[in-house]
Amino acid sequence: MARTFTEGSKAVAETVKLCRPNVIAAYPITPQTHISEELAQMVANGELKAEYVTVESEFAAASVVLGASATGARSYTATSSQGLLLMTEVLFNISGMRLPVVMTCANRAISSPINIWNDQQDSISVRDAGWVQLYAEDIQEASDLHLQAFRIAEHPEVLLPVMVCMDGFILTHAYEPVDLIEQKEADAFLPPYQPQYYLTPKNPITFGAMMGPESYMEARCQLDRALCGSTRIVEEVAKEFKKRFGRFQGALVDTYCIEGAEIVLVAMGSVISTIKEAIDLLRKEGVKVGLLKVRCFRPFPREAIKEALVGAREVLAIDRAFSPGSGGVLATEIRASLQDVKKAPEIKGHIAGLGGREISVETIINIVKDRKSVGIEDRFVDLKEALLK
């Protein structure tokens, strides 16, 4: 293992290379990150033996990895924002065909208004596509998650695509020290993909055939069961990763200062690190506050969340995306998870950091301190009232 100081996108590209993908497809211009640029360079330099397909749109990129994966090739793509939305139709096909594609989503806002900055509306908008969704807190985790993602996706009990979500710019464009794994260690952790069913002229089969009212529902149910069942594999893989590489940043969830916490903040992605800083400051003032980090958003780890939040008096969810007309997505799902808990904590939702709006340590501290003065409706944090007139 070697520690270096590198950019988030580069660290991810290096790790994807370690995963030895056979096929990479990407739409090479905006909204795209350095990840696909770096990988293209590696293939061009002969450092990575993969078929790199530059396509005319994200719809085509997703279609290429779908087709490639159906032939048994380990397949990878990366996108962001509008690009992910353009892939939407294919995303459902990939999971429906049970293809273990891995994708990086550099989380960015959705138009309109046009905005290229970070929030998580893109991946949250495709939460029902049947993919496993994992959210990274920092560059190290974003990078490590890719190695874990292929293991989870290709597990015979899962066979589902995995989306690794990392906050755009905040993680993709930042530089940090990162421990990169050696190829030998990566190979031992992630052996070659052994597909059970794949397209080959020698044994013709069909993927994604028509299923009428007599069987469609069962196929959908199987997808749901596999996705729900993948929680066990997500945990198993995170544990094995820890054993091999000594790093563990949570499996389904992770906690910080949650012992005896009366107030628990819940969030996903890079804001987790900022919340930890805020918690250290608040704890010094005697505020009994802790953190629940949701690392796996799909499948939604209801049991792990319940276990972590039982005993808390107040839960403050922070969403970097929302469902217009309903509210914060994390807040809504947490409410649903705790509805059968006796003496359930009061849950307040906060929509923050949309379109690159900063979530500072002060923002978090204010959310905690102002909690008594706000109602239970999910609220937008740090709004500029003058602009709303």
Added chain:
Amino acid sequence: MIEIRIHGRGGQGIVTSGELIGFAAFSDGKYAQAYPSFGSERMGSPVTTYVRIDDRPIRTRTLIYNPDFIIIQDSTLLATEPVLDGLKPKGLVLVNTKKSADALGLNLNSRVLTIPAAELAMEVLGRPIVNTTILGAFAAASGAISLEGIRNALEHRFTKELAEKNLKAATKGYNFVKEKKQ
């Protein structure tokens, strides 16, 4: 923790400056984080990069509001952008200009240092690429990174030939500040 804010214009190598300071600190055995504030930047538009250096892992991922050091790679920004906002008392501003610190008339409760980086860079690089010269000056003025760290960062980032040339530029900036101090 030391917090540094670098201001310049698109095309001046501001993002690279942040990366190089971060790598230099990393190779000096410290923790570092560099984060460019991206927008739809173009050549010539104002660009900012943020760098943090600490002895322990850095978790904060916000912008930097109260920097210990401000580096201004294009002095025309002083007139048009709030580049000096939030500077800590007893902080340091390093400005790329031929003018003296007094002539800038910044009226700050902090140290102001100027360096004619374009002229110094021209002598070594033959082109007015100022970022590595300023990097050397920053190392000398702040003590936050070492010249050796800059060498490692340049060798990591550039080809051998380019690294050597830029190290000369950085050394020039370093010596300029050291001599000015005495």
